[in-house]
Amino acid sequence: MITIRLDAAAVSRVRVAVSPVMEAVGLLRLAAAGRAHPIFGDPGAAARFALRDPDVRAVAAALGTEDAWDFPDLLTPRPLPVRDVLSDQLERLRATDEARVEAQLTDMHRLRRWIPTDGFPARAAAGLARFFAVAMADQWPAHLTMLEGDVRDRAVQMATGGVGALLSSLHTRATWTGEAVLVRCGSEVHVDSTGQELVIAPSAMCWPDLLVQSQDPTDVVLFAPARSLGTPRPHRGVDRLIGPTRARLLNDLETPRSTGELAARHSLAAATVSHHLSVLHESGQVTRHRDGRRVFYQRADARVLA
Incomplete structure (x- = not known):
């Protein structure tokens, strides 16, 4: 169980935003592993071609090849309310301090091979920028329109039903207790986000999963499956x-x-x-x-x- 504790200040700072870098990471993860998206299918030839770039491969190495979404949070900084969100996210990735890089890469015990930490943020930012340009740029306007529609729907839900209604509807694994967001999983993680901002980022690439970014309490993001893609059906x-x-x-x-x-x-x-x-x-x-x-x-x- 992941427990994200929120106080009144944190609840007042909950917002919904699109994370372009998460969409790039999600597609890159599929392309590197040779997997298909459950709805969109094959990542495409352009995504595979982008993997020839050494910086793109450096990012792919940090994503691992297992089924679990287990990669360093520094790759997906929370989206800020700025005009060019992707450029801002990549710039903040590029500026990640060495201590955080060392801690997060070391913590990713499922990585299949050792990744040099020296210069990794700059290489990762360059790799994600390259991958986005080659594999996603042409389809991004339509992709963004879909996700922005999801943002509007959740904003209306929050305005009419309150933050609790929003947090209770993210995923079948998530529950809002009034004091904390609980996400069922196979490990015990406690995150103290009191006084911090919590971002809900609708995602098509993580669908149908709910992903929790919580290594840094000041950079917590819940990547929720985009509603426009539907919900996984029961048996x-x-x-x-x-x-x-x-x-x-x-x-x-x-x-x-x-x-x-x-x-x-x-x-x-x-x-x-x-x-x-x-x-x-x-x-x-x-x-x-x-x-x-x-x-x-x-x-x-x-x-x-x-």
């Missing part, structure tokens, strides 16, 4: 048996959630969610318990969607 058999909406709700009840939280996460009316939960409860698919004035539901058998 097709369950979908056909109980219907797509109930299947999605059931798929999201690995941990206890209230009616209001589910409504926010799935953009449904609370009354609609309540009806589906009643049916699921009556059929024995979910359990429920009361905590004060709130009722929480949880999947009765975690193996039901296996």
Whole structure:
């Protein structure tokens, strides 16, 4: 479980923004590993051609080739509210101090080979700039338009439902407790972001995953899968048996959630969610318990969607 603790000051500084460098890193990761994106498919010949550049290969080496998204956070500085976000991100990457480079590259214990830290920020910035120009520049306007639409949707959600509604709807693995963002994963990580800025960055390249950037408490970013690409569907058999909406709700009840939280996460009316939960409860698919004035539901058998 990753726990990102926020105080009132941090909550007041939550914002949503596009991270161009993360999109470049995501596509480069696929190209270097010879994998296809689950929606966009093959990274393309231009992406593979860009890997001939030694600086691009230096970045690819830092990404590793495993399934896990495990690479140094310094590669993806949080997007700031500036006119040219990509140039600003690459400049801040280039200016990364040696101590941070050493700490983060050393910490990436899954890297398949040793990476020299001397001059790495400059090489990484040059490599990402080269990769973006060769593999992404032509498609970037359309890609950016899609992500900016996601930013607007989340901004409306935050304006109408509050920060809690935004943080509760990032991903099925994420929960907002009122004091912390909890992200289910295979390790225990605690991040104290009190007083710091938290950026939510919709991403097409990380879809359908939720990525947490937390090595530096002052540079925390949650890369959330772009909503316009849809959500991963639950098991097709369950979908056909109980219907797509109930299947999605059931798929999201690995941990206890209230009616209001589910409504926010799935953009449904609370009354609609309540009806589906009643049916699921009556059929024995979910359990429920009361905590004060709130009722929480949880999947009765975690193996039901296996």
